Amino acid sequence: MYDFDQHADRHTVLIDPVVRVRQLGRFDFGRRTTTRIDHALVYSTPKGTYETYLPPNRPRPGATRHYTAVYEVDMGAHPVQSEIRLPSDNDAHEFGATLEFTWQVSDPARYVRSGCRDVPRLVTGELEQAARPLTRGFAIARSAAAEQELLDAVRSGKPLGEGSGLRVSWTVRLRRDTENIEHERRLQAARHELELQRYEAQKIAFYQQHLTQGGIHAWALHLARHPEDTQLALDSMQKHQLALLGSQLDHVKTLLGPEGGEAHELDDTRQLMIQQINEALAPYPRAPLPTPELPEPPPEYGRRPHPPAGPEETR
Structure with missing residues (x-):
């Protein structure tokens, strides 16, 4: 009959x-204690001392008559994850800390003597006691530096849980508290929004100074906002350019025609303009513009007329 039993497996x-x-x-003299093979047995004596039988060792029958109680101690490894909060240099903000550790009894008699009944609380409390004065020296934004300082300081000191007969392997991760993280995210989103607005304003200012030129520049502003219209813009610009060249060609034909001036004055100008138009049309799938055939001028075209005869010449 046990005075205390967790019924643990x-x-x-x-x-x-x-x-x-x-x-x-x-009356317990000679009674064999039945227990799991991986559990330690700790016997207390009337003098207040403890004797330990580590697994798989067990006392011989009859050897327990001088003991007053027996403690069955689990020797397994137990992982734990704990969330704690640690102060920063500003009381309005706290670091959030995730402590992950694995504990195991290394000295069963020392653990029984310690009177500990909550190992996770014991280990977390020892870490908090060492960490709180240290993290108070760091601003909330310096969580990485505070974490490294904490790891170095605690690992260089007395091992966690050692005073209670425990072996503890652990690590801790520090982060800014949730409120501070959300605040920083809002600031980042606002900065991003302002940057987008500034970039958009720069694009608008750039295109505004070209809008007065019309045509291609107007389409460039439109495409900055609607890139899906690229093909439409290209078609439109090509038609616009071809229409402009056609209009210029009509003016040239008029200028180079019979009514445009004297042939000997326009010959060089005609050849130069035809060459420039052909060069302008070169990117487009269109045959070079031929030199227009002008009609032959009448015999009197281009001759200076004689003045009327004077009185002496009419004689």
Whole structure:
């Protein structure tokens, strides 16, 4: 009959590795204690001392008559994750800390003597005690530096849980508190929005000074906002350019025609303008512009007329 029993098995989450306690009396002489092979047995004596039998060792029958109680101690490894809060240099903000550790009893008698009944709380409390004065020296934005300082300081000191007969392997991650993180995200979103607005304003200012030129520049502003219209813009610009060249060609034909001036004055100008138009049309799938055939001028075209005869010439 046990005075205390957690009814724990291999899958039970433990915070106290003492799974059973039984008081021993004179009628317990010779009784064999049944326990799991991976549990340690700690016997207390009337003098207040403890004797430990690590697994798989067990006391011989009859050897327990001088003991007053027996403690059955789990020797397994137990992982724990704990969330704690640590102060920064500003009382309005706290670091959030995730502590991950695995604890195991290394000295069963020392653990029983310590009177500990909650190992995760014990380990977390020791870490907090070492960490709080240290993290107070860091601003909330310096979580990475505070984390490294904490790891170095605690690992260089007395191992966590050692005073209670425990072996603890651990790590801790520091981060800014949730409120500070959300505040920073809002600031980042606002900065991003302002940057987009500034960029948009620069584009608008750039295109505005070209809008007065019309045509291609107007389409460039439109495409900055609607890139899906690229093909439409290209078609439109090509038609616009061809229409402009056609209009110029009509003016040239008029200028180079019979009514445009004297042939000997326009010959060089005609050849130069035809050459420039052909060069302008070169990117387009169009045959070079031929030199227009002008009609032959009448015999009197281009001759200076004689003045009328004077009185002496009419004689």
